[in-house]
Amino acid sequence: MNFREINPSPRTLMCPGPVEADPRVLRAMSAHILGQFDPEFTSLMAETQEMARQVFKTQNMQTYTVDTTSRGGLETVLTGAICPGDKVLIPAFGRFGYLLAEILERCGAEITLLEKEWGQVFAPEEVEEALKKDTYKAVACIHGETSTSMMQPLDEIGKICKNYGAMLIVDTVATLGGADVKVDEWNIDACIAGTQKCISAPSGSALITYNKTVEDIILARKKVEKGIRTDSDIDGTLPQIPSNYLDLAQLQDYWSPRHLNHHTEATSMQYAVHEALRCILLEGMDKRLERHMLNDKALTAGLTAMGITIFGDIANKMPVVTAINIPEGIDGPTLRSGMLNDFGIEVATSFGPLDGKIIRIGNMGYSSQKRNILFTLGALEAVLLQSNVKINVGDGVAAALEVYKNA
Ligand SMILES: Cc1ncc(COP(=O)(O)O)c(C=O)c1O
DSSP: OOOOOOOOOOOEEOSSSSOOOOHHHHHHHTSOOOOTTOHHHHHHHHHHHHHHHHHHTOOOSEEEEESSOHHHHHHHHHHHHOOTTOEEEEEEOSHHHHHHHHHHHHTTOEEEEEEOOBTBOOOHHHHHHHHHHSOOSEEEEESEETTTTEEOOOHHHHHHHHHTTOEEEEEOTTTBTTBOOOTTTTTOSEEEEESSSTTOSOSSOEEEEEOHHHHHHHHHTOOOOTTTOOTTOOOOSSOOOSOSTTOHHHHHHHTSTTOOOOSOOOHHHHHHHHHHHHHHHHHOHHHHHHHHHHHHHHHHHHHHHHTOOBOSOGGGBOTTEEEEEOOTTOOHHHHHHHHHHHHOEEOBOOOGGGTTTEEEEEOOGGGOOHHHHHHHHHHHHHHHHHTTOOOOTTHHHHHHHHHHHHO
């Protein structure tokens, strides 16, 4: 039997992740392997930590990566920071808010869900009202809810959490590197991001950062494994973190100058994250955010001019994801397969109450480029015309070009 060489078809990834990895990242991944305790490798890890601090806009010493996807990053932070019996408030406005609840239930947390219609976000007062009613250890929420394309403003919520003595733990998986995230200024205690979206590396690593409040909890739960512990390793007083692989106490030791042995670091993925962060800082955070905003403006102008309606509360739409209401005359699978099979463009379906109603278009990281926006608009027009959907022919690309011309 002949097995195929890996030689994937070219694709333009305009879904909300994974998106196209920066070619510099892919090149870095093909560099040869270094041992995980080689000083040359550990000094690269230290650089990654410093670059990640700049991208998260934080001074947190505990800023590093976990070898897992973003979901694993969420699980690592929540399992470490939240002890069984802790009360956690979750303002959920889409699929990933419910994921936080699912993970926290397994941590033994006592959760309270605040729910919102999909396509909306919370007003800060709603979170404050809930915090007045009970004492919570933490509020856990999503910044960019990719399932609905909504982005929760966090600056006010961070202040409120601080006033009520609750930690704020935030999933910025879809926003970091494409929309503004200010960990310290917004009073975020712990923050998790993925690599396969606006960071523009492959999936397989999670970026995390947490402050001294969280670090103290982690240290109080620390218990170094028997085979490697020394006389100076004293057990903490809080319940031990129930996961060995996702044990922040041991991971933080591995990332400290002590480099205490835990797992075998995913070397090539470290190269990827290092290069991706370097590319972000080279472009400049402000320029990068402006690029995403301009491409978002062109995309939404083009869609609207074509006669397509945008889903949800537009004022709180993520600049890196746009959800469109599927027009009459076509269904989601036909639209998506037309885009993929005829143009090699991937856009995404949705989940739960929005399944079959919206299509999500990403505008993330390396994929966020003028030519991709124009290509997507042109392809979408052709696909809709093939199904005889009524649209304003020619207006979409023209409106987007106008945005670029005036920029
Ligand atoms: C907002 C958000 N959080 C978490 C995840 C889970 O990430 P992963 O699939 O990398 O585990 C995703 C993935 O799409 C996401 O969009």
